[in-house]
Amino acid sequence: MENQFLPNVAVSKVKGGKQYPNIYGEVYFEDVPEGVMVYVYISGLPDYKPGNPQIGPHGFHIHEYEDCTEGEESSPFLAAGEHWNPTNQPHGNHPGDFPVLFSNNGVAYMSFFTNKFTVDQIISKSIIIHENPDDYQSQPAGNAGKRIACGIIKPMF
Template sequence: MSTNNIPGSFKYRIKAGDTMYNLAQKYNVSLNNMLAMNPSIDSDNLKIGQTINMPLNNPVATANIKGGPLRPQITGTVNFFDVPDGTWVCADISGLPPYRPAVGSANPIGPHGFHVHEFGNCQTGDPGDPFQTAGGHWNPTNQPHGNHAGDFPVLFSNQGRASMCFFTSAFKPEQVIGKAVIIHQNPDDYRTQPAGNAGKRLACGVIQRFNG
């Protein structure tokens, strides 16, 4: 996974035969935008392995995140963009609880576990243990936790807000439509099976096709 430097773009590594023009055609993006995002690049002499900034189109899928009874203040969006070889995921979340370090046997609150779960169902159910209807982590290839297709980086709260983008090669956006995004109370340790000991589910959003 990797992060981008220019808002509205993702990193693309040049392959044999790539030119700015054919990349713009292939991924239906503006050639002028590509050139503007890469002012130091010699567009007539791209090198294999070189990294350029590629502009993003509209997301293919999106999830509107809403907090449950344990943290109703949470709101935000998670967008899924179709990019070469995978998906660019962008999250913008507010209302996260203040960080609390681990005390005794209690886990810390934050940074927050963040995953795609099996079922697009955000019914609250038990208010003390909400969103169980979303099922477990989405794991279509039956991998151990830490390598689930639905395993994402944790969300770091900045006075309640977390905003980040990252690349995953584990799926394309179409594959997660109809599933759910869950934000957990505790950090994911990426080790404990089957769910990383990320604790209770604070917020949920069903992933739907983006309609503009």
Template sequence: MQPILYQPRNMYEDRAIAIFHASPLAPQLQGMTNFVQQPYGVEVIVQVEGLPMFEKKNGKQIGPHGFHIHENGVCEIGDGDEPFDSAGGHWNPNEEPHGNHPGDFPVLFSNHGRARMIFFTDRFRVEDIIGKSLIIHQGPDDYQSQPSGDAGLRIACGIIEKN
């Protein structure tokens, strides 16, 4: 018996993009993430500039930066104290413990404010994440604290849209 492989109708139909909006915590931040459906999963391509430099501030670490898919496709800054709180919690359709959510991504390492990363995941399909948000956090994710990895405030948000 031959395995059935995912064959997209048109590879260009199975793409998404999130363009980041900055919070007052990182006003120079800009960038995007592209999601490209592949036969065995999704290729994620991240490009960001304007990330804060690494430092310890009030006992909290700034950078490397936690990076996750969040439940709601809303990127409202709100009152500025809790930017992008409207994006809700981490996207966790299988109710897994943190560190194993489909939307838990590797941290972004700032290189003089810039980060580039490409990784592959088989935890979701592009169509599953359309309408969700993508968040960059001020601090690193510890991949253990429940439910969200203690990555701190949200410094950027982008809505994942079909591309």
């Protein structure tokens, strides 16, 4: 039986892979009127480095599967699947697209509102942080580079 007095909240505990073992954080999702509030705290992110490839700001997305198996070091977290895109929209405008994460001395805090999904729709999906920024144009995934951290979205209550 659901408790009508508890908010509908989910959390993803994000951890870095072998190349970025210091990444750790949490992403909270809370149903609110008209949509979902997303609250993000991540530490241990690599600092911005210009160049080719550029490191940071970091692409940040919901991915399809409940699987953070790291796999190959050269292409980690492929088991999470592609971006979660239930509405089959072009990249840059689908429900799995989030704003990029800006690292300040390795730490990123962010909160934002979205009306593209409910908390129940994202349970058992994964959160992926990428090494490079998302360009919000390249199809199908924004050219955000290597996956450096992953976490599974689970209900809190």
